[in-house]
Amino acid sequence: MSVQTQEAPVAAPIRKSRRSIFLRRPFFTIALVVALGYVLGALFAPYVAPYDPVAQDINAMMKPPSLAHLLGTDSYGQDILSRVIYGARYALIIGIFSVLIGAAGGLVIGLAAGLSGGWLEWALMRLIDSILALPSLILAVAFIAILGQGVDKVVIAVGLSMIGPFSRTVRADVMQVRVQLFVEAATLMSIPYLKVIWRHILPNVIFPLAVQVTIRISEAILVSSSLSFLGIGVTPPTPDWGLMIAEGRAFVSFAAWMSAMPGFALALLLIALSIVGDGIREEFDPKLRRGA
Amino acid sequence: MLLQALGKIAQTLVVLFIVSVASFGLLKLAPGDPIQIMLGSEFSQESYDSLTAELGLDRPFLVQYGDWALRFVSGDWGTSYVARTDIFTYAFKEALPVTLTLASFSLAFAILIGVPLGVLSAVKKDTAFDAGAAVLALTGTAFPSFLLGILLIWFFAVKLGLFPVMGYVSPWQDFWTGIYHIILPGLTLSTYFIAMITRLTRATLIEVMEQPYIAAARARGEPAWRVIWVHGVRNIAMPLVTILGLQLGTLLQGTVLTETVFNLPGIGQMLTSAVLGREYMVVQAGVMMTATLFIGVNLLVDLSYPVLDPRLRARK
Amino acid sequence: MTDMIPSPILTLTDLTVFRGAAKILDKVNLSLAEGETLALVGESGAGKSTIATAVMRLLDGAKVDGKAELEGAGDLLALSEKQMVTLRGRRLSMIFQDAGAALNPAYTVGRQLITVLRRNLGLSKTEARARAVELFTSVGINDPEGRLSAYPHQLSGGMQQRVMVAIALACNPDLLLADEPTSALDVTIQAQIVRLILSQTRARGASCIFVLHDLALASQACDRIVVLYAGQVVEAGPARDILEHHRHPYTQQLKSCVLEIGTRELTAPEGTVPPHDRMPAGCRFATRCPRALPRCAGEAPPLIPARDGAESPLAHHFACWNPE
Numbered sequence: 001m002s003v004q005t006q007e008a009p010v011a012a013p014i015r016k017s018r019r020s021i022f023l024r025r026p027f028f029t030i031a032l033v034v035a036l037g038y039v040l041g042a043l044f045a046p047y048v049a050p051y052d053p054v055a056q057d058i059n060a061m062m063k064p065p066s067l068a069h070l071l072g073t074d075s076y077g078q079d080i081l082s083r084v085i086y087g088a089r090y091a092l093i094i095g096i097f098s099v100l101i102g103a104a105g106g107l108v109i110g111l112a113a114g115l116s117g118g119w120l121e122w123a124l125m126r127l128i129d130s131i132l133a134l135p136s137l138i139l140a141v142a143f144i145a146i147l148g149q150g151v152d153k154v155v156i157a158v159g160l161s162m163i164g165p166f167s168r169t170v171r172a173d174v175m176q177v178r179v180q181l182f183v184e185a186a187t188l189m190s191i192p193y194l195k196v197i198w199r200h201i202l203p204n205v206i207f208p209l210a211v212q213v214t215i216r217i218s219e220a221i222l223v224s225s226s227l228s229f230l231g232i233g234v235t236p237p238t239p240d241w242g243l244m245i246a247e248g249r250a251f252v253s254f255a256a257w258m259s260a261m262p263g264f265a266l267a268l269l270l271i272a273l274s275i276v277g278d279g280i281r282e283e284f285d286p287k288l289r290r291g292a
Numbered sequence: 293m294l295l296q297a298l299g300k301i302a303q304t305l306v307v308l309f310i311v312s313v314a315s316f317g318l319l320k321l322a323p324g325d326p327i328q329i330m331l332g333s334e335f336s337q338e339s340y341d342s343l344t345a346e347l348g349l350d351r352p353f354l355v356q357y358g359d360w361a362l363r364f365v366s367g368d369w370g371t372s373y374v375a376r377t378d379i380f381t382y383a384f385k386e387a388l389p390v391t392l393t394l395a396s397f398s399l400a401f402a403i404l405i406g407v408p409l410g411v412l413s414a415v416k417k418d419t420a421f422d423a424g425a426a427v428l429a430l431t432g433t434a435f436p437s438f439l440l441g442i443l444l445i446w447f448f449a450v451k452l453g454l455f456p457v458m459g460y461v462s463p464w465q466d467f468w469t470g471i472y473h474i475i476l477p478g479l480t481l482s483t484y485f486i487a488m489i490t491r492l493t494r495a496t497l498i499e500v501m502e503q504p505y506i507a508a509a510r511a512r513g514e515p516a517w518r519v520i521w522v523h524g525v526r527n528i529a530m531p532l533v534t535i536l537g538l539q540l541g542t543l544l545q546g547t548v549l550t551e552t553v554f555n556l557p558g559i560g561q562m563l564t565s566a567v568l569g570r571e572y573m574v575v576q577a578g579v580m581m582t583a584t585l586f587i588g589v590n591l592l593v594d595l596s597y598p599v600l601d602p603r604l605r606a607r608k
Numbered sequence: 609m610t611d612m613i614p615s616p617i618l619t620l621t622d623l624t625v626f627r628g629a630a631k632i633l634d635k636v637n638l639s640l641a642e643g644e645t646l647a648l649v650g651e652s653g654a655g656k657s658t659i660a661t662a663v664m665r666l667l668d669g670a671k672v673d674g675k676a677e678l679e680g681a682g683d684l685l686a687l688s689e690k691q692m693v694t695l696r697g698r699r700l701s702m703i704f705q706d707a708g709a710a711l712n713p714a715y716t717v718g719r720q721l722i723t724v725l726r727r728n729l730g731l732s733k734t735e736a737r738a739r740a741v742e743l744f745t746s747v748g749i750n751d752p753e754g755r756l757s758a759y760p761h762q763l764s765g766g767m768q769q770r771v772m773v774a775i776a777l778a779c780n781p782d783l784l785l786a787d788e789p790t791s792a793l794d795v796t797i798q799a800q801i802v803r804l805i806l807s808q809t810r811a812r813g814a815s816c817i818f819v820l821h822d823l824a825l826a827s828q829a830c831d832r833i834v835v836l837y838a839g840q841v842v843e844a845g846p847a848r849d850i851l852e853h854h855r856h857p858y859t860q861q862l863k864s865c866v867l868e869i870g871t872r873e874l875t876a877p878e879g880t881v882p883p884h885d886r887m888p889a890g891c892r893f894a895t896r897c898p899r900a901l902p903r904c905a906g907e908a909p910p911l912i913p914a915r916d917g918a919e920s921p922l923a924h925h926f927a928c929w930n931p932e
Contacts, residue, residue: 126303126306126307126310127310129303129307129310130307130310130311130314130583132541133307133311133541133583133586133587134311134541134579134582134583134586135541135542135544135545135582135586136541136545137545137548137549138541138544138545138548138563138578138579138582141548141563141564141567141575141578142315142318142575142579144567145318145566145567145570145572145575146318146321218434222436225436226436226438226545226548226549229438229549229552230548230549230552230560230564231564231568232564232567232568242438245438245439245442248442249442249553252442252445252446252450253446253450256446259439259442260442260443260446263436263439263442263443266436266439267434267435267436267439270434270435270436271430271431271434271435273434274430274433274434275430275434278430
């Protein structure tokens with residue numbers, strides 16, 4: 001049997017008419033540039049930040065924004081601009097690593113639930129339901145209660161709390177691939193089961209998972225900064241935005257910049273990431289692409 | 293139909309069981325020895341052993357779980373070590389009503405504002421209004437609620453002095469004072485949902501308005517407002533209720549943050565102080581209540597489908 | 609035009625519809641006499657349904673040029689939406705392709721019918737209910753009382769279409785537009801529904817425009833047939849003339865397709881309609897026409913009377929350089 005794949009004659013003009021994603025989606029491009037700016041700021045924080053983020057200065061406490069301190073100082077005299085820049089580091093590190101933990105856990109549970117059958121599948125599904133029954137922040141709070149506070153603990157707690165949604169989407173993708181013809185054919189040709197998973201199922205699951213990972217980074221950042229805001233996440237004097245917002249809250253009536261500056265840094269990053277996420281999802285999610 | 297409902301209920305009970313085992317396990321996994329915490333820094337081995345036996349902590353895990361589950365269902369949730377109060381009274385009778393009040397007011401705000409906004413966006417599709425609403429909705433879904441809360445306090449309470457900075461008065465006892473206190477927190481919490489409902493209403497209504505029954509309603513002379521509200525909006529109820537049920541978790545976690553911002557004595561504050569005070573039994577109570585609420589509401593959503601969509605009712 | 613139609617209920621003059629850059633209907637002229645039944649026939653995409661929807665002013669997002677005059681109401685295309693609302697359902701009404709999709713799934717069929725009666729005729733609740741039962745009986749629904757409280761999904765396709773007929777005729781309209789009312793139904797029920805629509809409109813003295821795929825069905829059911837190809841009228845005239853003495857090669861193709869297949873779905877004649885942006889300058893059918901002459905590609909044929917002197921808009925006309 002020889003199947004010759006021919007260049008479809010219609011494909012060429014369609015491809016030509018699909019302009020670059022950056023031109024078609026100006027908001028996406030702007031948001032991506034903003035997000036990349038945060039990444040650069042985080043990477044080169046020591047070179048960009050004018051002060052040491054944890055250097056306290058008794059002579060410059062709660063100073064409003066000025067030339068010396070562009071975004072002002074906090075109640076310990078720490079430079080807010082420097083803390084905001086270093087904060088990007090923590091936000092992105094916590095966001096990315098916790099999402100990776102969540103994705104890894106979700107991949108394992110989702111694959112198991114999607115590939116097994118019978119009571120095991122049923123039990124795993126109920127397990128996923130149970131994880132999903134708790135909102136990620138509450139789940140993260142529960143894990144923090146066991147683990148304690150600190151950057152590493154926050155990464156683990158937030159990561160574990162995200163396993164539920166990831167495993168649900170992985171399972172859905174597995175189910176979709178499993179019924180497709182080539183998997184069935186491979187199984188019929190008595191190719192070892194693990195090999196079928198490795199060669200046929202994983203590649204079809206990994207890509208949508210990667211899309212999910214990029215979309216959910218903003219969620220992880222929001223949850224981690226919420227933990228810090230509640231005072232149970234990262235411990236002071238770590239320059240974490242959530243923590244800085246919480247510290248400034250008490251002084252909001254006369255030193256609003258203390259909360260507002262890290263707050264806007266966080267809000268801008270979250271908005272940029274969610275626009276980037278929407279763009280990626282609309283471009284790459286086959287479920288959303290119909291009729292586009 | 294009835295069988296299906298029973299199946300759903302059974303499934304829900306299994307999920308609740310898993311959650312309860314997990315949250316019971318939480319207590320076991322927690323670092324630190326509860327007996328030590330209860331006894332303070334100085335104690336004898338004897339008193340340690342007797343308290344262990346008294347609390348039944350020397351028995352097998354499953355026996356302990358069964359015992360705990362029975363006591364939990366009967367409302368015996370233990371005593372808060374630090375606060376020295378009954379956890380059931382504290383969590384269920386004091387904190388939960390605050391959280392539920394805040395959540396339901398926010399949900400009401402969100403529906404009352406979000407649905408009309410979404411309908412208008414759908415009707416005025418691709419106009420400046422639609423674009424403006426889309427930008428607001430995007431910002432609203434991505435903006436961290438605790439920051440919004442602080443900004444609202446700063447502007448409306450501190451600068452304008454229109455609303456109280458924080459504090460809670462139950463609207464069930466003193467309605468107007470309660471409302472006065474709940475407007476800012478309610479607005480803070482509902483922003484995300486207003487934005488989400490606006491987007492969802494717009495997207496689903498646009499799809500519904502392309503259905504032939506909409507053209508058919510117009511063809512028999514129904515005026516535009518009836519076509520939109522009677523024939524269009526009625527058919528978005530199901531996706532809307534589904535998403536709201538699934539988003540209840542987001543609403544509950546939003547209350548945790550909002551309560552902290554506005555200093556409201558709800559589940560959020562209870563959880564935070566319990567984590568800081570290492571009161572695992574209180575954390576456990578909070579987790580169980582949240583999960584039960586979420587699972588219960590989603591069961592209700594599932595069971596309400598036949599009411600919302602006649603096509604799902606059994607054929608006559 | 610020498611002799612005018614006695615009293616046209618609807619007159620379309622140069623009706624043209626654009627969707628974006630595409631011209632999906634090109635200068636269509638049509639007249640409909642009072643009490644007459646007219647069929648619009650052609651392949652899908654020929655613009656048949658567009659005519660019906662344009663007359664109802666339900667074409668959203670399209671640009672409509674020309675005139676559509678309804679007797680006593682003036683040019684429908686010039687009316688405000690508010691004025692149209694008062695005409696729809698009362699003087700003009702429409703039956704849709706798929707009754708299952710055209711009935712709102714959230715309400716009982718009785719409620720949808722009774723709403724029309726109450727809103728358009730100002731009947732009271734009990735009057736409207738009694739009238740609804742009468743209407744259901746007249747369209748052949750068994751147990752009309754019970755069926756009023758049924759939801760659309762609880763009825764069969766044929767029953768759903770009967771309900772649609774009842775709703776469309778509820779206010780005794782002057783003009784009924786039936787947009788392929790049977791294409792979603794089983795072959796066995798198709799004829800029943802067509803007969804039902806015809807008998808009900810005739811009993812009320814209403815005029816009717818049928819949009820159909822099937823030339824044979826059209827010639828049995830209707831007084832007059834208009835054949836459309838790629839948004840233009842290619843042949844029009846009394847049903848018997850079109851079926852037996854057609855002049856346009858496209859009509860011939862439609863007819864032979866029906867005779868060969870004779871099933872519910874009309875298989876398209878060979879070839880495809882050229883895309884809107886590559887329409888030939890001359891006769892649009894030239895690319896598929898077995899009788900095409902060199903002239904056809906460059907010069908569009910006008911619509912001319914089939915018999916000299918028979919210039920009434922109701923008489924047989926065709927547009928072809930090399931007629932059969």
